Amino acid sequence: NNENSRKEIVDSVDSLFTPLKAIVQSMRSHSSAWPFLEPVKKSEVPNYYDIIKSPMDLKTLNEQVRSKQYSSRAQFVTDAQKIFDNCRTFNPPESDYFKCATTMENFFYNKLRDHGLVD
Numbered sequence: 001n002n003e004n005s006r007k008e009i010v011d012s013v014d015s016l017f018t019p020l021k022a023i024v025q026s027m028r029s030h031s032s033a034w035p036f037l038e039p040v041k042k043s044e045v046p047n048y049y050d051i052i053k054s055p056m057d058l059k060t061l062n063e064q065v066r067s068k069q070y071s072s073r074a075q076f077v078t079d080a081q082k083i084f085d086n087c088r089t090f091n092p093p094e095s096d097y098f099k100c101a102t103t104m105e106n107f108f109y110n111k112l113r114d115h116g117l118v119d
């Protein structure tokens, strides 16, 4: 009935909540995470938001996990992927930023698999 289906939804969010918290935490402590720890500052990179229309960073991602905005793996993966894609859109392939994005992306998908959040 409605009460049970509501409980199932709540349970599915909670059962997702724990692994997502752990994955974001592990990303934030990665040595290559430094470009992504906070939103890019417009004061530091004036043209960034003229080019990147859907910004994302690990602090924001963490806040959204903790405020239970994600009820599916796909929603979480879509937002995390923005971090990597935005960086590779804005920066040249030989830049440190671009390399960090790919390192963090590989780390991210390995973590998803570690937590059984398979492709």
Ligand SMILES: COc1cccc2onc(N)c12
Pocket: 034, 035, 036, 040, 045, 086, 087, 090, 091, 097
């Ligand atoms: C501090 O991060 C940056 C500074 C400058 C350009 C940037 O593109 N993507 C970034 N994460 C970035």
